[in-house]
Amino acid sequence: MRIKKVTDVLGTKVYTDSGDYFGEIEEANLIENKIDSWRIKVGGSIVSLIGGARGVIIPHQFVKAISDIFIINKSALPSPSETEIEDFSEDLI
Numbered sequence: 001m002r003i004k005k006v007t008d009v010l011g012t013k014v015y016t017d018s019g020d021y022f023g024e025i026e027e028a029n030l031i032e033n034k035i036d037s038w039r040i041k042v043g044g045s046i047v048s049l050i051g052g053a054r055g056v057i058i059p060h061q062f063v064k065a066i067s068d069i070f071i072i073n074k075s076a077l078p079s080p081s082e083t084e085i086e087d088f089s090e091d092l093i
Helices: none
Strands: 013-016 021-031 034-042 055-059 063-066 070-072
Parallel strands (some): 013 070
Antiparallel strands (some): 013 021, 021 034, 034 055, 063 070
């Protein structure tokens, strides 16, 4: 098992377990020095599937693999009505 620093995975491409490009890691959310979730800047055609949001928070338990890419469980994708969807447009200005 290869251990990585959180800073090493920022900007890493994220794919679903079905092979669809999802976006890039922007930030890790920590609780008591443990990774709780990941903030992902959504890219590609996934934006339209989640209601046009620019980013989402995915709980760490839905991450299947971390290496040169992230692989997340497709069931982790929030529906457009869920509160975990964030609009990062303010962050991009």
